[in-house]
Amino acid sequence: MTINSVEVINGSAGNIGPPGPAGPSYNGTSVTPFVISVGSKTFITDQTNLAYLPGSRVRFSSNALPVDDWMEGVVTSYGTGVMIVNIDLISATRDTYTHSDWNLTQAGNPGEKGINGAQGVAGRPGNVIWTGTAAPSPTNPPSPVQGDWYLQTGANSYMWGPYSGTAWPASGTLLNPGPAGPTGPTGATGATGATGPQGPQGVQGTTGPTGPQGNTGPTGPAGPGYGGFSTSSITTGLGAISLTLASSGYAYVAGQRIRAASQSSGDWMEGNVTSYSGTSLNFTSDLINGSGTHADWNIGAAGTQGATGPAGPAGAGSGDMLRANNLSDVLSVSTARNNLGLATVASTGAYADLSGKPLPATQRSVTASPITLGSTDEILNVNIGSGAPTLQLPTASTRAGRAIAIKDVGGHFGANNLTVTCSGAEKIDGLASVVLNTNYALLRLYPMNDGVNAGWAIW
DSSP: OBOOOOOOOSSSOOOOOOOOSOOOOSOEEEOOOEESOSEEEEEEBSOSOOOOOTTOEEEEEESSSTTTSEEEEEEEEEETTEEEEEEEEEOTTOOSSEEOOEEEEEOOOOOOOOOOOOOOOOOOOOOOEEEESSOOBTTBSSSOOTTOEEEEOSSSEEEEOOOOSSOOOSSOEEEOOOOOOOOOOOOOOOOOOOOOOOOOOOOOOOOOOOOOOOOOOOOOOOOOOOOOEEOOOEESOSEEEEEEBSSOOOOOOTTOEEEEEETTSSOEEEEEEEEEETTEEEEEEEEEEOOOEESOEEEEEOOOOOOOOOOOOOOOSTTOOOGGGTTTTOSOHHHHHHHHTOOOOOTTOOGGGOTTOOOOOOEEEEOSSSEEOOTTOOEEEEOOOSSOOEEEOOOGGGGTTOOEEEEESSSOTTTSOEEEEOSTTOOBTTBSEEEEOSTTOEEEEEEOOSSSOOSEEEO
C-alpha cells in the first residue's frame, strides 16, 4: 500500500504524495421503469456517488437493445442516487414498451443538422407489359406509353407491341406453347429485404438457473483527488483568498468547502471554492483559527460547519440556575467544583498548575531495525538511514486502545522504505502490510477495541 497523503509535524516540506483513490464514475445503472419519450424524468440510480453535475449530458440505453432503445438528456439535478433528467433526444428505432434495465453513461451534445443536398434529375418511367383477354384497342389498356407491350391471353396467347405512342401494331404475334424446356439454372439470390418491425413481446419464460459468477473486471483509472500544497504567502483571515498550488489536476469545483492549514503552525482557514483552474485556487474564507502569515499551506476538503443549536430556556423555579446570572447563583464555588469533580487551578492560572491535566504523548527515538513497539509507546521518531527497516505491530487487543504515530524525522523513507506489518491474521484497513516510501512521512494507527472489530485502522 502507498500512503496517499503526508502530514508533516514541524520540519521542512515533504514530497508531494501519489494521487488519491479513484473518484466517482460516470457509468451507472437504474431499474426505474420508463417508456422511451421526451420530457423530465426522475431516475433512481443503483449507485449513489456518480460524477454527474447539473448541465451534464447523459444517455440511458436499454441493456437488452442498447442500439435501438435509448434516450438522452441534460441532468437538472443529482444527489444521493436521485437523478432528474430533461430528455430531449430519443432513438428513431425505439419500441413502445416500458424498460427498467438502463445503463447510463456520459453523452455528447447532438451535432447540428447538415444542409440538404441538391435533388437529382427525375428518371424516365420504365415500360410496362399489360395483360388482358381482349385485343388492345384505344381504351384497352387505358393509358399505355411508347415502348409498352400487351399480352393477350385466352385459347391462344398473342404478344402486341411495342406501342408506338399513338397506336398498337395491326396484329399481335401468336405465342404457340411448345414442349417444356429443361429447367434453367437458379438465378442469383437477391439482396435481403429490410427487417420488418419487431413483433410484440411474448410471455416471459421461467427464469433459468443462475450461471457462475464472472471474473472481476479490471480496476478503472484513478480519478482526480483532493489535496495540494501552496507556498503563497497569505495572512490567516476572513474574505477572498487566492492560492497558487504546486501542481494541478485536483477535483475541486466551485461551491465545494475546503480547509487551508499551515503545516508549521495551528493556523487554518476554511471556506467555499469560488473558482479552480490549473494551479489557481480561489475561495472565500469564513472560518479561521489563528492570525499569522504563512507560506506552507496544505489544502484539503472540509465539511460544512453545523448550525448552532437553540439555547435552552432559563430556569424560573426556586433554587434554579438562571442564565442571566452567569453562575452567580452558586453560593460556594469551591464546593460546587468539588461536587462536579473539576480540577483545581492554582492562583497563577497556569496550565502547569492544573491538577488532573492529561499527560503529553510518550515519544521515543528509533535508530535501528527491526522496530519493536513498546506497550507505552505513542510516538516513534524514526531516524534509520540504511537498509529496509521493518516494524511488526502487536495484537491490537494488547494496546488497550492506545494509538501509535510513526514519523520519519530523518527524511530517509524515500530511499529506505519502512514496512509495517500486522500480527497473525489482523489487517491494517484490510491490508497485511503498509509501506512508507515518502521522506518525512507520518503514519498514525489506532487499534480497534470495540469488542466487534479487530486489527488496526489508519487514523
